[in-house]
Amino acid sequence: MFSTTRSKGLERVIAASPSVSLPAFLLPAFPIIPSRPFSASTCRPSQIGRAPLSIPPEVKFNVIPPVIKKNMAPAAARPTVVIEGPLGKMSMTIPAFVNLEHDEATRKAYVTVEDREVKKQREMWGTTRAYLQNHILGVSEGHTAILRLVGVGYRATVEDTATTVSPEFDGQQFVVLKVGYSHPIELPVPKGVKATVPQPTRILLEGVEKEVILQFAAKIRMWRKPEPYKGKGIFVNGETIKLKAKKIK
Template structure:
C-alpha cells in the first residue's frame, strides 16, 4: 500500500479543481495548471479534496498511484504558493544581474553569459551574488535553476561557482610541498 497515495490532496480556499477523465485542472491565485494521469490510476474529486486510487494490483499501477498523488499535490502548491529555488554565486568578480527576460552572468569567462529566462519563470537578483528562480511549475523552476548552475558548477578546491543556497561543497586539499 502506498502511504503517500492513500492521503487525499486537500484543496485550500481560493483553489478550484476539475477532474475530467484522467485530466486534472487546478485554478488558483497564481494561475491555472493541468496534468494528465496514466490509465493505471483513478482520480475522483470530493468536496474539497482529490483522491487517487490504483486500478488493479499490478506493479505499474502501484508505482503510478503515489506519483500521481504527488503530481496533483504539486499542482495545488504551484497555484497557491509557487515554487522557489535560491542560488548563490561565489567567486571574485562573479556576479549576476537580471535584466527583463535575460539573466546576465559574469563568471570569469572571456565573455558575459546572457541566459534567456523561459516563459512561466521569474528570475530576480536581490544581490549581485544571489539568484532567485520562482514559478508555479516545480519541474520548470528546478530545470532553470540547474541550467543556470551548469554555467559554472562549484569547483572542489576553492568552492568558486554557482551553488544552491545551503549546499555544502566538500573542499579538497590542494598540493603540498
Template sequence: MFAPRTGRQALRRALAASPSQTVTLPSFLVPAFQTQPTTPISTTPTPTQTPSARRNFSATTHCASKLGRTPLTVPPGVDLEISDLFYQKDMTSYLKQYKRRVLVKGPLGQLELDVPEYVNINHDPATRRIELSVRDQNEKMQREMWGTTWSYLNNHIMGVSEGHTAVLRLVGIGYRASVESRPEKEEYPGQQFVCLKLGFSHPVEMGLPKGMKASAPQPTRVLLEGINKHEVMQFAAQIRRWRVPEPYKGKGIFVNDETIKLKAKKIK
C-alpha cells in the same frame, strides 16, 4: 559438496554390497546419502501437497504507497477539473494508453496534468480533499505511479496557490548576476534575461521561460519564481551548468541548500 560425484557412487555401492557390516557416517552426511523413494507424479494435489506449502523467496506483502494513500487538501481559491478518459499515443510503446487530464486552476494561473487510467482520483468539493487509489496494488508500475502522481498533483496545487522558488548562490571572486531586458533578443514581449559574469571573456545571458520571474536582490543571489516546479528547477539547473561547484576551492553556483564537501589540495 563434500565429495566428488564418483566418490559418492563408490560409497553407495560399498554400503549396498556389505549390508552385514555396520558403517557409521557423520550426522551432517546422512541426508546427502539417503535415497528418496520414487513416487508417481499426480496432477491432483494431495492433502500433504498443497499450494500453501510452497514458500516464496520473500513472504512480505506489498505495502501501500505512503504518499499515495495520504489525502491531499485543496486550499481555498483552487479548483480542479477532471476530464474523461482519452487515448494518447506513446512513441515508445505499441499499446494503447488511456489517460485523464486534470486541470488545476488557482489565483496564480493554471496547470495541466495527465494521469494514467489505473490511477483513480476521488475529489470531494465539499470537504476539499483528494484521495488517490490504484486499480491493482500488486503491480509494480501502478504502485510507482501512485506516489508519483500524488507528488505531481501536490506540486501543481502548491504552484497555482503559492508558487515555487529557487535561490541560486554565486560563490567565487568576481561572480556577479543581474536581471536585465534585451529587446533585440526577446522571444516574447517583456522577456527578462539573467546576465551572469562568471569569469569568462563574455557575459552569459539566459532568457527566462514564459511565465517565470527572476530578481537579483544581491549581486551574488538570483531568485527564480514560477508556478511550475519542474520549469523552475530545470532553468536553475541550466544556470548551474555554467559553473558546477568544484570540491577544491568551493567555487561555483549553488541551488537552494546545496552544499559540497571540500577535498584536500593535491600535493605531488
C-alpha cells in the same frame, strides 16, 4: 583439488539435499555459508501515494473524464485534471489506471490505482500524487528557487535585452552571468518564470510550475558547477559540498 565448476556443483547438491551422505574426500574443505542480503532492514515501500491531497479554498480542482473516440483503446483514454488558483491555471493528464476521488466537503482528494500488485501502477501512484501536489502549491503559493554565486568577481544581473541570444517571445528577460569567463553568459528566462536579483550574488526564480523553475536553475548552475577544492560555483537552494584537501605535489 577439484575444479571450480565441480566444487560449485557439489555445493549445489549439498544445499539442495543436506540429508545425502557423501564420502569425506568429497566434502568441501570449508563449511558452506548461506548468502544473506546486503541490508538487514526490511523493505519499506513509499507511502506518498496514500497521503490525501489538501486543496486550499481558493483553488479549483476539477477532473475531466476522457473522451473515448472510435477505434481507440481503453488504455489510451486518459482523464485530465485541471487545477486553477490565484496565481495561474495548470492541467495534467493522468494514466487511465489512476483513480481520483474528490471530496468537496472536506476539500480532500485521494489517489488510488486499480491494481497495487502491478509494478508500473505502483510507480505511477506516488509520482502522480507528487505532481498534483506540486501543481496545487504552484497555483496557490508558487514555487521558488534561490541560487548563490560563490566566487571572486561572480555577479548576476537581469536584463531586458541580450546581444548573443534572441528573445523567444515579447517581453522576455535574460539572466546575465559573470562567472569567470571572458564574456558574459546570457540565458533567456522561460515563459512563466520571474527572475530577480536581490543581491549581486543571489538569483531568485519564482513561478507556478516547479519543474520549469528547477530545470532553469540547473541550466544556470551548469555554467559553474560547485568544485570541491575552493568551494566556488553556483549553488541551488540549500546545496552544499564537502571540501577536499589540496593536492600537494
